[in-house]
């Protein structure tokens with residue numbers, strides 16, 4: 377078997393968005409909370425924006441897109457602008473930010489970025505014209521004109537930090553930043569690069585440090601909380617069943633059709649947006665956090681440190697409460713009419729042993745939830761033994777110290793899952809396919825399918 381290699385949640389390869397009605401600049405809603413969204417145009421950003429737009433007590437005043445995250449600029453900004461047009465949202469200025477981090481050169485793989493740039497190919501009208509200013513200027517204008525505003529930050533903090541550098545007191549008018557980013561008590565999701573870092577902070581650690589150095593109150597929504605809200609097929613089924621409810625549900629359904637779930641996705645940004653409207657969906661604790669700025673690709677961790685600043689950290693989330701809010705906004709009802717979702721199979725690593733509950737042998741296709749309750753990454757590997765392979769071959773591998781894939785194992789798929797995560801994946805099986813719970817070449821266990829014999 378191979379050395380485990382993990383891509384920052386294959387996730388982001390599955391580009392995308394979703395979409396009506398709600399807020400915008402309706403002056404009749406004088407008591408609405410005024411909000412700016414700063415994001416990076418990824419799969420979850422768009423759904424988070426749609427969620428906020430649908431809140432009757434939220435007025436989205438501006439949307440800024442970072443060019444240093446998953447989407448490129450201007451593609452990310454144009455996509456959001458086209459989505460606003462498609463769902464007939466009020467006029468909300470959308471602006472684009474710089475394409476390089478303030479410091480360093482951490483960047484998502486181009487393949488993810490390109491996949492995000494067309495939102496999976498979902499049908500979109502021509503975008504509305506972008507704001508005549510760049511993202512930092514739009515942030516500054518909007519914040520300065522407000523009496524108090526909430527910033528929902530869903531991507532790298534490049535735009536916000538650039539605006540702060542130009543006007544150091546700018547964030548004094550911001551009541552709270554709800555920030556999707558970081559990993560506090562759990563590993564990050566840049567594990568091949570920097571296992572301690574989460575993408576949004578990793579992509580521009582200096583920008584994050586600049587924002588952390590201000591006095592603005594921050595509620596962080598890190599992987600600790602988002603690990604509780606994996607994307608499951610339920611999202612697809614629920615939205616599809618209510619696709620005709622509104623322009624938003626129609627758009628979201630089309631978008632999901634265009635970007636089928638493979639696995640490993642979480643409602644990262646949607647959870648941050650929901651927490652911004654109702655903190656009771658999360659467990660929030662004060663922590664002292666600092667941003668690790670040194671080390672290039674090794675930078676970007678959110679570290680507990682006495683030298684850090686107080687941050688309100690969402691350490692957990694209530695999945696059902698989150699879903700109630702989210703579906704209410706996207707499909708117009710928290711009651712989807714569907715039975716609660718259950719995976720076809722589950723694999724749980726508790727730090728010592730693997731337990732599997734599900735069909736054996738494997739059907740041709742199954743949806744598996746992989747719960748990693750340990751402290752190391754764990755993987756579900758599928759493949760087939762070469763004819764004649766015996767338990768002795770497996771024991772010899774365990775004893776050899778080799779990290780190579782043995783010639784007697786024809787691997788089909790390797791799904792790596794980070795400690796603390798609850799990934800949901802589609803897995804191809806079949807009667808001849810063996811599934812292994814795998815930590816390394818000395819620790820692997822057959823969990824379904826044909827077993828080795830002596």
Ligand code: RIB
Nearest residue numbers: 418420446530575576644
């Ligand atoms: O690590 C998850 C974050 O990375 C999310 O904000 C997602 O949109 C991507 O930017």
